[in-house]
Amino acid sequence: MLISSVRSLVSDGKLQLAWRCGQGTCGACKVRLEHAGSGGMVTLGGKEKNVMIRHAGLAADSPLTIPDTPELVRLACHIQIKSDLTIYVK
Ligand code: FES
Numbered sequence: 001m002l003i004s005s006v007r008s009l010v011s012d013g014k015l016q017l018a019w020r021c022g023q024g025t026c027g028a029c030k031v032r033l034e035h036a037g038s039g040g041m042v043t044l045g046g047k048e049k050n051v052m053i054r055h056a057g058l059a060a061d062s063p064l065t066i067p068d069t070p071e072l073v074r075l076a077c078h079i080q081i082k083s084d085l086t087i088y089v090k
Helices: 002-011 046-055
Strands: 030-035 041-043 065-067 085-089
Touching: none
Parallel strands: none
Antiparallel strands: 030 085, 041 065
16 A cells, blocks of 8 residues: 555655554545556545545545546555556645
C-alpha cells in the first residue's frame, strides 16, 4: 500500500502527509495522484468509499467506479502501487 511505502518519508519529515490510523479508517492520509493510468476509471473499495464520504467530501451517492483524475482525493492507506506515480499532498 502507498502508506507503507512512504511511512519512513513521513516519519523523517520529508513528506508532509497526515497519518493517524494506518488502517484506512480515519481519513487523515488524503492524497491526490497522477500516474500512468490517470484519466481512466478507478474502482474504490467499499471501505475506502465509506471513509471518503465521511472525511474527503465524496458524495454519498457516488458509484464505486469513478474517474481517476489528479483532482480525485484518495486515501494513501487504500492505494496499491502498480506504477510510478506522483503524489500531491494538501
Ligand atoms: S492514516 Fe487513517 S486512513 Fe490512512
